Amino acid sequence: MTERIRDFLRDRRVNGLEDGPVLVVDLEVVRENYAKFARALPDTRVFYAVKANPEPKLLALLARLGSCFDTASVTEIQLALSAGATADRISFGNTIKKERDIVRALELGVRLFAVDCEVEVDKIARAKAATGAEDVRVFCRILCDGAGAEWPLSRKFGCEPDLAVDVLDHAHRAGLHSYGVSFHVGSQQPNTEAWDGALGSASRIFRELADRGIQLSMVNLGGGFPTKYLKDVPAVEAYGDSIFRALSRHFGNRLPETIIEPGRGMVGNAGVIESEVVLVSHKSKAEDDVRWVFLDIGKFGGLAETMDEAIRYDIRTEHDEDRRVPCVLAGPTCDSADVMYEKTPYWLPVSLEIGDLVQIEGTGAYTATYSSVAFNGLPPLRTHVI
Amino acid sequence: MTERIRDFLRDRRVNGLEDGPVLVVDLEVVRENYAKFARALPDTRVFYAVKANPEPKLLALLARLGSCFDTASVTEIQLALSAGATADRISFGNTIKKERDIVRALELGVRLFAVDCEVEVDKIARAKAATGAEDVRVFCRILCDGAGAEWPLSRKFGCEPDLAVDVLDHAHRAGLHSYGVSFHVGSQQPNTEAWDGALGSASRIFRELADRGIQLSMVNLGGGFPTKYLKDVPAVEAYGDSIFRALSRHFGNRLPETIIEPGRGMVGNAGVIESEVVLVSHKSKAEDDVRWVFLDIGKFGGLAETMDEAIRYDIRTEHDEDRRVPCVLAGPTCDSADVMYEKTPYWLPVSLEIGDLVQIEGTGAYTATYSSVAFNGLPPLRTHVI
Numbered sequence: 001m002t003e004r005i006r007d008f009l010r011d012r013r014v015n016g017l018e019d020g021p022v023l024v025v026d027l028e029v030v031r032e033n034y035a036k037f038a039r040a041l042p043d044t045r046v047f048y049a050v051k052a053n054p055e056p057k058l059l060a061l062l063a064r065l066g067s068c069f070d071t072a073s074v075t076e077i078q079l080a081l082s083a084g085a086t087a088d089r090i091s092f093g094n095t096i097k098k099e100r101d102i103v104r105a106l107e108l109g110v111r112l113f114a115v116d117c118e119v120e121v122d123k124i125a126r127a128k129a130a131t132g133a134e135d136v137r138v139f140c141r142i143l144c145d146g147a148g149a150e151w152p153l154s155r156k157f158g159c160e161p162d163l164a165v166d167v168l169d170h171a172h173r174a175g176l177h178s179y180g181v182s183f184h185v186g187s188q189q190p191n192t193e194a195w196d197g198a199l200g201s202a203s204r205i206f207r208e209l210a211d212r213g214i215q216l217s218m219v220n221l222g223g224g225f226p227t228k229y230l231k232d233v234p235a236v237e238a239y240g241d242s243i244f245r246a247l248s249r250h251f252g253n254r255l256p257e258t259i260i261e262p263g264r265g266m267v268g269n270a271g272v273i274e275s276e277v278v279l280v281s282h283k284s285k286a287e288d289d290v291r292w293v294f295l296d297i298g299k300f301g302g303l304a305e306t307m308d309e310a311i312r313y314d315i316r317t318e319h320d321e322d323r324r325v326p327c328v329l330a331g332p333t334c335d336s337a338d339v340m341y342e343k344t345p346y347w348l349p350v351s352l353e354i355g356d357l358v359q360i361e362g363t364g365a366y367t368a369t370y371s372s373v374a375f376n377g378l379p380p381l382r383t384h385v386i
Numbered sequence: 387m388t389e390r391i392r393d394f395l396r397d398r399r400v401n402g403l404e405d406g407p408v409l410v411v412d413l414e415v416v417r418e419n420y421a422k423f424a425r426a427l428p429d430t431r432v433f434y435a436v437k438a439n440p441e442p443k444l445l446a447l448l449a450r451l452g453s454c455f456d457t458a459s460v461t462e463i464q465l466a467l468s469a470g471a472t473a474d475r476i477s478f479g480n481t482i483k484k485e486r487d488i489v490r491a492l493e494l495g496v497r498l499f500a501v502d503c504e505v506e507v508d509k510i511a512r513a514k515a516a517t518g519a520e521d522v523r524v525f526c527r528i529l530c531d532g533a534g535a536e537w538p539l540s541r542k543f544g545c546e547p548d549l550a551v552d553v554l555d556h557a558h559r560a561g562l563h564s565y566g567v568s569f570h571v572g573s574q575q576p577n578t579e580a581w582d583g584a585l586g587s588a589s590r591i592f593r594e595l596a597d598r599g600i601q602l603s604m605v606n607l608g609g610g611f612p613t614k615y616l617k618d619v620p621a622v623e624a625y626g627d628s629i630f631r632a633l634s635r636h637f638g639n640r641l642p643e644t645i646i647e648p649g650r651g652m653v654g655n656a657g658v659i660e661s662e663v664v665l666v667s668h669k670s671k672a673e674d675d676v677r678w679v680f681l682d683i684g685k686f687g688g689l690a691e692t693m694d695e696a697i698r699y700d701i702r703t704e705h706d707e708d709r710r711v712p713c714v715l716a717g718p719t720c721d722s723a724d725v726m727y728e729k730t731p732y733w734l735p736v737s738l739e740i741g742d743l744v745q746i747e748g749t750g751a752y753t754a755t756y757s758s759v760a761f762n763g764l765p766p767l768r769t770h771v772i
Contacts (some may be wrong), residue, residue: 051720051762069399072720075763094720094762096665096680099740117667119740143669154722155714156678160670187722276628281503283529284546292542295483300756307693307723328541334437334458334480336540336573354485356507370686373759373766376437376480377461380759 052263227268269362298331438649593597613654657750684717
């Protein structure tokens with residue numbers, strides 16, 4: 001919670017301008033985060049993962065600071081362009097693309113695409129032919145076990161490294177520029193050494209393709225850089241050091257061009273959601289019955305990442321000096337799945353009561369756009385970027 | 387899939403009017419479903435659960451047919467009123483309400499409210515005083531174990547029956563009309579006998595309050611009536627018979643007024659989502675490697691109920707006579723959680739390919755409003771009501 005966010009929220013509430021949950025993102029924090037990434041990985045280009053938070057003012061700041069943009073759809077490409085990024089600073093990083101969306105991206109000037117299979121390469125080759133685009137670059141995403149991450153990724157994105165060699169060879173033969181390899185070590189990755197294994201795989205792919213006469217240029221180190229929720233996380237510098245050592249270990253003095261795709265790490269700690277306590281109740285007359293606290297935001301209103309109680313947000317109240325009691329924390333909808341913390345209750349002040357405002361820290365990423373469009377008649381989460 | 391939906395979709399696609407996933411709801415099916423509920427439970431009023439699908443044309447049809455409406459928010463109350471329902475046919479069924487929303491509901495004429503604790507009763511009593519509303523009715527929701535349901539509900543809604551007695555007594559003393567008891571046997575409940583235990587609890591609450599001089603009138607039997615996905619489900623008539631027997635068993639010849647709140651059971655089978663296959667791929671060179679099929683709709687685009695692979699939709703393709711192979715089925719976003727069926731693969735025709743359209747049956751409920759507002763830059767699911 002920054003001073004700026006606190007003042008902004010106080011003004012809005014005092015003047016009756018807010019009713020319902022609201023997310024406030026402080027651009028000063030984003031600016032600091034960008035500077036930390038730039039310092040920690042000075043030879044690495046930053047491709048901000050637009051999906052984490054696509055607010056126009058946020059994208060405009062990052063564009064001014066020199067950031068590039070990792071996009072998941074044509075809409076996100078258009079958002080990045082509108083924010084002032086030139087097309088050469090945009091990658092279409094989704095491995096699952098409709099061919100007509102690839103055509104549209106090429107028409108908009110984008111030349112860098114993620115793939116993880118030969119049929120996706122074929123789509124890009126056909127779209128290239130259809131548009132006459134030159135120097136269309138592809139990087140192949142490889143699977144990575146994501147061990148240790150708070151959200152180890154599924155096998156949804158990427159292919160086995162030996163298949164990646166074939167995919168990039170296929171791209172080369174299809175007239176595309178086989179540009180590099182990408183991977184993702186898992187979201188909210190606390191292990192600064194997690195990049196080592198995948199960089200080993202990447203270097204082997206570089207060598208195998210070199211043997212076939214194809215020179216790759218780039219390693220996309222993905223995201224995974226954590227933001228602080230309740231537990232402390234390593235500083236960006238520690239990730240930078242570890243990644244640089246791993247790069248040197250696997251690539252010697254022929255270091256590839258590198259890019260990173262921070263999303264959560266760039267905006268997570270820049271945002272605070274303010275929410276109202278709607279109800280505090282008990283389910284039985286038993287003395288030791290757990291207290292239920294219901295907020296006006298829940299899983300469907302922006303806190304989807306509490307799914308399986310994966311992310312535990314830091315929640316602040318006006319009573320934080322008081323004695324705390326275990327609470328089940330739930331959202332406002334008539335949906336029984338809309339419970340944030342139950343298996344591991346959340347300890348909240350015993351004096352917390354209906355009508356109190358609480359601040360949910362570290363909610364700048366993966367909240368507003370995740371929220372449902374109209375479930376239970378509730379509007380999506382509003383965002384203010386200050 | 388009805389003839390009307392098939393024709394509508396064909397016309398739209400042929401004329402290039404659809405790009406991206408779309409939900410089509412056939413009002414004729416809703417009309418039949420309403421008639422089935424009315425026949426199966428002739429003395430029970432139907433309160434359609436608006437949250438299942440709040441499309442204006444759908445609500446207008448139900449209003450014309452004589453349905454009442456169970457709402458979760460002021461917005462849903464306004465939708466029901468706009469559809470032609472009078473306020474006396476609307477209940478505010480959410481047990482988690484802001485006091486100012488209760489005031490607004492009373493101002494709009496609503497007089498029936500769900501509660502499950504004393505502090506919620508106090509909010510309603512204060513709102514009654516503030517608005518001068520007369521005969522404000524409350525029913526208390528009790529916990530029900532939901533055994534056997536496909537989605538057994540959490541303990542989020544309701545209180546223990548002995549606490550419900552105190553809550554209704556409290557409401558009476560606060561000047562409210564203590565009107566009855568509600569419960570929910572769990573969503574997609576295949577056991578037609580599931581209502582028996584909760585009706586036993588309800589009848590005990592009626593007796594205990596009668597001993598205190600308070601006459602309850604109504605039992606809200608909730609929802610839970612299933613729609614057909616892949617497995618067959620009992621007919622509505624079987625539920626009606628079983629519920630009537632349980633009512634007689636527990637209430638003798640002094641049967642209470644009853645209401646039901648079908649949502650899924652009213653609109654689930656009236657809707658079909660059409661979606662496009664974006665990618666079919668493998669992750670490795672292994673012969674037996676599982677096939678991945680990616681659609682342009684996923685967990686964040688309207689299929690949220692595939693969470694934990696809870697609901698298995700019936701998916702139709704143009705190749706359904708072909709040999710089937712196990713597939714992981716995933717959505718189009720850059721989110722590794724956006725995988726519908728992986729633990730239990732989904733068997734799809736080996737000839738299914740990129741660009742094919744598939745029809746996802748039984749998607750009339752809990753899809754469109756669940757979808758995220760803009761995740762990955764993708765628009766929310768569009769609905770056509772025909």
